[in-house]
Amino acid sequence: MVVTLVTRDAVRLEFPCAPGQDVMAAAEAAGLYPPSMCHEGSCGLCQARVVDGAYEMGRHSESALPAGPGGVLLCRCLPHGDLTVELPCTDAQVGRHKVPVREAAIEAMGPAGAGAVALTLRLKPDAERGMAADFIPGQYMELTIPGMEIRRAYSLANLPNWDGRLDFIIRLVPGGAFSTWLSERAAVGDALNVRGPLGHFVLDEASPRPRCLVGGGCGMAPILSMLRHMVDFQDPQPVHLIYGANREEELLPEEEIAALRASLPQLGVMLSVWHPGPGWGGFAGTAAQALEAYLANAAETPDIYVCGPPKMLDAVTAVARARGVPEGQIFAERVQS
Amino acid sequence: MFCFQCEQTSRVDGVAGCHSAKGVCGKDETTADLQDVLIYQIKGLGQYSARLHKLGQPDRAADSFIMYGLFTTLTNVNFNRAVFMELSAEAARIRDRLRGAYEAASAKAGEAPEQLAGPARFEPSETLPGLLAQANVASVRAGAEVVGEDVVGLRALVLYGLKGVAAYAHHAEVLGRAKNEIYAGIAHALDFLATDPVDITALLEEALALGHLNYAVMETLDAANTGNFGTPAPTSVRTTPVAGKAILVSGHDLRDLHNILEATKDKGISVYTHGEMLPAHGYPKLHAYPHLAGNYGGAWQNQQTEFAAFPGPIVMTSNCLIEPQAGYRNRIFTAGPVGWPGIRHIKNDDYAQVVQAALAMPGFAETAPEQSILVGFARDTVLSVAGTVVDAVKSGAIKHFFLIGGCDGAAPGRNYYTDFADHAPKDTMVLTLGCGKYRFNSHDFGTIGGLPRLLDVGQCNDTYSAIQIALALANAFECGVNDLPLSLVVSWFEQKAAAVLLTLLALGVRNVRLGPSLPAFLTPTLLNVLVEKFGVLPITTADADIAASLNRQAA
Numbered sequence: 001m002v003v004t005l006v007t008r009d010a011v012r013l014e015f016p017c018a019p020g021q022d023v024m025a026a027a028e029a030a031g032l033y034p035p036s037m038c039h040e041g042s043c044g045l046c047q048a049r050v051v052d053g054a055y056e057m058g059r060h061s062e063s064a065l066p067a068g069p070g071g072v073l074l075c076r077c078l079p080h081g082d083l084t085v086e087l088p089c090t091d092a093q094v095g096r097h098k099v100p101v102r103e104a105a106i107e108a109m110g111p112a113g114a115g116a117v118a119l120t121l122r123l124k125p126d127a128e129r130g131m132a133a134d135f136i137p138g139q140y141m142e143l144t145i146p147g148m149e150i151r152r153a154y155s156l157a158n159l160p161n162w163d164g165r166l167d168f169i170i171r172l173v174p175g176g177a178f179s180t181w182l183s184e185r186a187a188v189g190d191a192l193n194v195r196g197p198l199g200h201f202v203l204d205e206a207s208p209r210p211r212c213l214v215g216g217g218c219g220m221a222p223i224l225s226m227l228r229h230m231v232d233f234q235d236p237q238p239v240h241l242i243y244g245a246n247r248e249e250e251l252l253p254e255e256e257i258a259a260l261r262a263s264l265p266q267l268g269v270m271l272s273v274w275h276p277g278p279g280w281g282g283f284a285g286t287a288a289q290a291l292e293a294y295l296a297n298a299a300e301t302p303d304i305y306v307c308g309p310p311k312m313l314d315a316v317t318a319v320a321r322a323r324g325v326p327e328g329q330i331f332a333e334r335v336q337s
Numbered sequence: 338m339f340c341f342q343c344e345q346t347s348r349v350d351g352v353a354g355c356h357s358a359k360g361v362c363g364k365d366e367t368t369a370d371l372q373d374v375l376i377y378q379i380k381g382l383g384q385y386s387a388r389l390h391k392l393g394q395p396d397r398a399a400d401s402f403i404m405y406g407l408f409t410t411l412t413n414v415n416f417n418r419a420v421f422m423e424l425s426a427e428a429a430r431i432r433d434r435l436r437g438a439y440e441a442a443s444a445k446a447g448e449a450p451e452q453l454a455g456p457a458r459f460e461p462s463e464t465l466p467g468l469l470a471q472a473n474v475a476s477v478r479a480g481a482e483v484v485g486e487d488v489v490g491l492r493a494l495v496l497y498g499l500k501g502v503a504a505y506a507h508h509a510e511v512l513g514r515a516k517n518e519i520y521a522g523i524a525h526a527l528d529f530l531a532t533d534p535v536d537i538t539a540l541l542e543e544a545l546a547l548g549h550l551n552y553a554v555m556e557t558l559d560a561a562n563t564g565n566f567g568t569p570a571p572t573s574v575r576t577t578p579v580a581g582k583a584i585l586v587s588g589h590d591l592r593d594l595h596n597i598l599e600a601t602k603d604k605g606i607s608v609y610t611h612g613e614m615l616p617a618h619g620y621p622k623l624h625a626y627p628h629l630a631g632n633y634g635g636a637w638q639n640q641q642t643e644f645a646a647f648p649g650p651i652v653m654t655s656n657c658l659i660e661p662q663a664g665y666r667n668r669i670f671t672a673g674p675v676g677w678p679g680i681r682h683i684k685n686d687d688y689a690q691v692v693q694a695a696l697a698m699p700g701f702a703e704t705a706p707e708q709s710i711l712v713g714f715a716r717d718t719v720l721s722v723a724g725t726v727v728d729a730v731k732s733g734a735i736k737h738f739f740l741i742g743g744c745d746g747a748a749p750g751r752n753y754y755t756d757f758a759d760h761a762p763k764d765t766m767v768l769t770l771g772c773g774k775y776r777f778n779s780h781d782f783g784t785i786g787g788l789p790r791l792l793d794v795g796q797c798n799d800t801y802s803a804i805q806i807a808l809a810l811a812n813a814f815e816c817g818v819n820d821l822p823l824s825l826v827v828s829w830f831e832q833k834a835a836a837v838l839l840t841l842l843a844l845g846v847r848n849v850r851l852g853p854s855l856p857a858f859l860t861p862t863l864l865n866v867l868v869e870k871f872g873v874l875p876i877t878t879a880d881a882d883i884a885a886s887l888n889r890q891a892a
Contacts, residue, residue, distance in 0.1 A: 040347070206678050
């Protein structure tokens with residue numbers, strides 16, 4: 001079915017709507033965000049008027065429904081066929097979540113454990129966003145090398161800031177196009193295009209449950225961002241970090257973890273190395289095994305945030321599910337191996 | 338969870354009240370339950386405070402906490418459960434202190450201290466699951482099956498009116514104005530509620546007593562605002578932006594706005610007001626800041642679109658806050674009782690991060706063509722031309738006054754207020770206050786009797802000013818307020834409006850048209866009382882109600 005929204009200034013917005021889908025959900029799926037608030041038929045902000053087509057209204061508060069023929073609430077309007085709906089707002093008031101594309105320059109590059117590079121970019125000031133480096137901890141950016149068809153997604157390791165600074169941890173893939181460019185050709189001052197922020201791997205701030213963050217390799221970047229956010233807000237929520245690596249050399253420097261522990265007193269840390277050297281005194285095993293050990297002793301089922309390569313993700317989520325962690329409490333983000 | 342305190346409460350399938358995982362306002366059930374627990378604890382504090390006041394030994398810090406704590410539970414103020422857990426722990430500590438002080442004060446007075454029951458004895462659990470398990474006793478519907486819906490509804494009216502009183506009193510207190518009678522009145526109401534009152538007459542009396550108390554509170558807040566920032570004067574306010582860096586300030590708190598103006602002086606940043614902050618421009622000491630550039634946007638319900646489009650940081654100083662969208666999450670700040678999980682909260686009046694954000698963001702690229710509206714018609718301004726007004730009434734140039742104001746909201750029925758203001762005959766004057774004004778304040782009302790035909794009296798608490806104007810006119814015409822050619826058309830949304838309504842009823846103002854819907858916590862019996870005893874009228878259509886108002890005067 002096709003829904004056409006007509007704004008007050010006569011702009012027509014067309015998008016598909018599936019059977020059983022309400023008009024608001026269909027609009028948002030198409031990247032259009034008419035004014036809305038409660039999404040449950042009670043506040044009245046998504047009021048509109050159907051001028052053509054059949055529909056039914058789901059449960060709603062009568063006082064929220066516009067009077068007169070065709071009065072609907074978009075969040076409760078279920079089309080029975082093609083629908084034309086007049087909106088009381090202008091086209092400018094219908095949100096579009098345009099993902100920004102911005103220019104940045106390399107500010108610094110350095111090692112971040114064996115086989116990884118810490119990359120700092122500085123965004124160029126932008127007419128719409130100024131110097132804002134705007135993202136939610138856990139999100140990622142798509143980096144493109146100008147003039148080349150190379151585009152890669154990397155999670156942000158730092159915090160949103162007003163200085164335009166973006167920090168990434170890039171795992172070097174032998175023979176990989178971006179890795180090769182980064183290790184052999186990139187220099188401070190070089191330009192990169194940055195598209196984002198993207199992604200839904202973010203902390204559920206409203207959840208009362210303790211958090212268990214599981215990171216491996218460059219999957220540590222969003223985890224670090226989340227932990228730094230908790231430090232920034234002095235968030236007292238109980239939080240446990242499981243940081244897994246294949247070999248000790250891949251772990252981030254001790255000072256990074258120590259600094260986090262110093263400023264987030266309730267942070268528990270478990271470093272797990274799969275193939276440890278003889279001197280390793282920490283947990284020997286995979287991150288999934290470390291999670292198993294942690295959940296076995298956990299007093300309360302935590303929210304689990306896991307970021308890493310596909311195999312690690314699968315193993316960790318399998319352990320979580322086996323231990324009865326509900327799907328809604330498992331947040332996973334995949335990175336390349 | 339059960340909450341039915343605001344105008345947009347869920348009314349689905351004949352059940353009035355939000356009772357699922359999340360309220361219509363966005364607060365989740367855990368936060369709602371924690372708010373109930375905090376209110377329960379605050380009743381306990383009231384039990385001790387009321388007795389300490391009687392013994393002449395009030396605890397100012399506790400009384401201040403009571404007001405702040407109640408403020409955090411108003412609609413669209415605080416959604417952060419971590420805040421409520423802290424407040425709950427603090428309330429328990431204060432209760433312990435008050436108990437000790439009460440026992441000592443009683444001993445000093447040679448009296449045996451009462452063994453207080455109910456909320457005064459409540460020991461909150463130290464864990465979240467524990468607190469939630471205790472929340473049942475604190476529900477606004479606790480005891481409904483025993484005492485009936487009418488009693489539950491009246492207890493709710495008293496509680497919600499009290500919340501409004503506390504919010505206004507808090508705004509006055511932070512500006513340095515507080516009165517013992519206000520703290521004592523709030524404590525009295527809490528102590529009363531802690532007895533789980535069942536007598537309808539006593540409950541109604543308490544509601545009206547709160548109405549009188551709120552009058553004193555609004556008077557105090559008026560003195561606080563004018564004492565600190567001068568007497569409001571007619572002021573033209575830009576409603577379109579000027580080029581340059583920008584900060585947006587919303588909510589009601591003039592002290593916060595003043596601090597922001599000081600923190601942004603000479604930095605090349607323009608400060609814009611939003612929503613109920615608009616009347617700030619009328620205060621000479623605030624207007625004197627050259628970088629207080631104008632007003633941006635309309636009423637609270639459009640904030641998600643408006644804040645996303647605003648090219649700078651936003652500070653929310655009181656309600657109404659609704660869920661911050663991703664596009665401005667990192668540049669909205671809460672202050673005072675306001676909070677949202679993961680959103681930065683201003684502490685110790687330190688606006689450094691807001692300034693940093695404003696300087697980093699682009700601001701407005703261009704100065705838009707100027708549009709403006711007039712504000713500042715509080716009591717002194719209007720009464721300074723009282724002679725002109727009286728003459729205009731006597732000559733027939735002004736046939737009627739409509740006060741169309743209160744809260745705005747999203748409900749479609751609120752276009753009634755636009756229609757009412759637009760269709761009011763040209764020989765009538767329109768006064769407005771509160772964010773309900775945005776339903777029509779950008780329209781051209783022209784002049785009447787040589788005066789602007791639309792007079793913006795101020796914020797919702799400036800109902801005090803409107804009442805003074807009505808009293809002065811009644812004096813000039815040697816009649817009662819209800820005999821004036823004056824009709825009140827009040828739109829409500831939250832608890833400050835509930836307090837204002839109680840004030841109007843307590844003062845004996847009749848024929849108040851209340852809308853867009855009637856409070857869900859008032860049963861048909863209670864609504865009948867409002868209608869029969871106090872003359873409150875539900876709204877019908879703008880044209881019918883305009884005609885009825887003019888006919889009532891003629892009658």
